Amino acid sequence: MKADTRLLFQIFWTFFRISPVTFGGGFAMVPLIIKEIVDKKKWLTTEEITDVIALSQTVPGAVAVNSATFIGHRIGGIRGALAAMFGVSLPTFLIVLAFGISYFHIHDNPKLEAAFISIRVTIVAIIVYAAIKIAKTAITDKTTFFIMAAGVPLLFFIHPILVIFLGAITGIIAIYIKKKLGYDTEMKKNKEDDPTNNPDYYMGAGI
Template structure:
């Protein structure tokens, strides 16, 4: 029981520290989650975090909250989800409540406007960094590269949820076609490199042995 409570407190405290500095929404969390949960705590791998953020964006609700709940559940089940949710929500609630009471007094102050301008620029840098980290694990062959290239312009015309669903459908179709053609499909970069594959965007399929 003590070990479980200790783990739940660690989950709560980790997300409590992440929450106050997550300007810019869920994707700005990725560098912090990578540092705290992947590198420092070693609770999850970066591939797991990438999958969780993809899932968190595909369901209703704020991506930061969804991602924290999914991550907490992966670490310690339902209780871990609750601990992570409280950790990510509590500091944000306190900060928003405090700023809401002070907003009318400071909203037109030039120093405040300058600070928020700088914060917006920093958010952009965090999102670009997060995209780079996700890209390293998500793009590893011609198929995944083509999905990204096709998906970005589509985002200008349709809702992101439909882009995610289309991407999922494309992935299923591509794997089905490759297997019908008699190819074994490598589904992530880690397995590709472990099998001696190159790190460029070559087609990640291998012929199946006949008669095996």
């Protein structure tokens, strides 16, 4: 899968143009990916894209970056993956950096300070909203509710990375024990919550 420079640049440029629409979650990118990659360039089929997006949510990291990297890899191997990742990340890097630099230049301005008093509170609301949204798919039974409830106080004492590992291990053990006891665990609430059907509600990654 050796890719020539022209193809690599095309991959880079395609994702560079799609990237800035990832406002409020990577899933905003999906229709554009299909339009560019499937309809225009005919690099992959819609089925392949659906597979890639489902897989992208299982791998740690942002859905937008992961799916771009996957697609780049399919088209042009490792160099294609790099070109896609660079293309999808560069515009948002520059935009967020510009915002950051402006913030530092004017954050002493009394108007901006006043705006941020209110914005900080809104951020708390946005995080609460994110928690509610993900809880809807994460909390499917008593066990998952217990894991969530135990996780919050634990975070006051243990490093979050350790808590994440504990969560994954608890998931594996809990299902093992339930199987031994003869319970059948419903891992998804219903068919509509299947990530391939409704990606927006999976892992809250759309937030």
